[in-house]
Amino acid sequence: MSVNALYTDLSGYYDLMCADIDYQAQSRCVHRLQQIFGNGGVRHLDLACGTGPHVRHFIDFGYQSGGLDINQPMLNRAAIRCPEAHFSLQDMCTFSLSEPVDLITCFLYSIHYSAGIDRLKACIASVHGALAAGGLFCFNAVDKDKIDNALSVSHAAEHEGSRFTFRSGWHYCGVGEKQSLRLSIEKACAAQTQVWHDEHPMVAVSFGELIGVLAPYFEVQVLEHDYGKVVAWNETSGNAIFACVKR
Incomplete structure (x- = not known):
C-alpha cells in the first residue's frame, strides 16, 4: 500500500485518531465561557468541525448548532451524527453565513490550519463578520x-x-x-x-502576535488550557484557550 493511501480519506480514521479526546468536557467549558463572556445566545458554528462530535454536544446543550469543514467525507459523517445540524463545505478563512451566530468555536488547535499569517487574519475577519453583537469566538492555540x-x-x-x-x-x-x-x-x-x-x-504565531491580530476585532481573554476550570493564562505555558468577545 502507498504511504499516502490512508490519507485519501482520513475521515474513516478521524474518530479513532481522536478517541482519547473528551469532547463533552471541551464543549461544556466553552458553553460556560459563552455564559460568562458572551451574549448568552444559542446560535453556534464550529469551524473545522470534522465529523461533528463537538456539534453533537452543543446540540445536546440546547444550541442551534452547525459546522463547516473543507473535507466533504468528514461532513458526510457529521451529518449522520447530527441530522439536526446544518453543515457547510467552506474554508474557515473565507467563509460567510446568511445569518449571524452568537458563538463560533474552533477546537483541537484547528485555528493553526490557517497555515499563514495572512490567512489567519482573513479567518479572524470572517469570524468577526459572522458573529452577532457581543458574540464569542473560542479556540485553543499553541505558542510557537x-x-x-x-x-x-x-x-x-x-x-x-x-x-x-x-x-x-x-x-x-x-x-x-x-x-x-x-x-x-x-x-x-x-x-x-x-x-x-x-x-x-x-x-506559527506567538501568543503576543496572536493577541495583536485579534485585538482590532475582539476583547481578548487568554485562559489556561484547562477545560475543567476557568483560570487566567499564567503567561508561561505554551497552550491556551482564547475567549474573544466581538467589539
Missing part, C-alpha cells in the same frame, strides 16, 4: 516560541481486528510563520504492520 520539537503524544485503539497507534507532535524550526503538525499512524494486523506519516502545514 514554546514548542518542544522532541515532544509528542500517542494513543492506541482497536478497530476491526487491527490495533492502531496514533502519534502527533508539533515542530517549529525557530523562525518564520510556518510550523507543522507531524502525524503517524501505525496499523498492526496479524503478521503485518503498516505505518503512514504525514506533516500538516500550520501557521
Whole structure:
C-alpha cells in the first residue's frame, strides 16, 4: 500500500485518531465561557468541525448548532451524527453565513490550519463578520516560541481486528510563520504492520502576535488550557484557550 493511501480519506480514521479526546468536557467549558463572556445566545458554528462530535454536544446543550469543514467525507459523517445540524463545505478563512451566530468555536488547535499569517487574519475577519453583537469566538492555540520539537503524544485503539497507534507532535524550526503538525499512524494486523506519516502545514504565531491580530476585532481573554476550570493564562505555558468577545 502507498504511504499516502490512508490519507485519501482520513475521515474513516478521524474518530479513532481522536478517541482519547473528551469532547463533552471541551464543549461544556466553552458553553460556560459563552455564559460568562458572551451574549448568552444559542446560535453556534464550529469551524473545522470534522465529523461533528463537538456539534453533537452543543446540540445536546440546547444550541442551534452547525459546522463547516473543507473535507466533504468528514461532513458526510457529521451529518449522520447530527441530522439536526446544518453543515457547510467552506474554508474557515473565507467563509460567510446568511445569518449571524452568537458563538463560533474552533477546537483541537484547528485555528493553526490557517497555515499563514495572512490567512489567519482573513479567518479572524470572517469570524468577526459572522458573529452577532457581543458574540464569542473560542479556540485553543499553541505558542510557537514554546514548542518542544522532541515532544509528542500517542494513543492506541482497536478497530476491526487491527490495533492502531496514533502519534502527533508539533515542530517549529525557530523562525518564520510556518510550523507543522507531524502525524503517524501505525496499523498492526496479524503478521503485518503498516505505518503512514504525514506533516500538516500550520501557521506559527506567538501568543503576543496572536493577541495583536485579534485585538482590532475582539476583547481578548487568554485562559489556561484547562477545560475543567476557568483560570487566567499564567503567561508561561505554551497552550491556551482564547475567549474573544466581538467589539
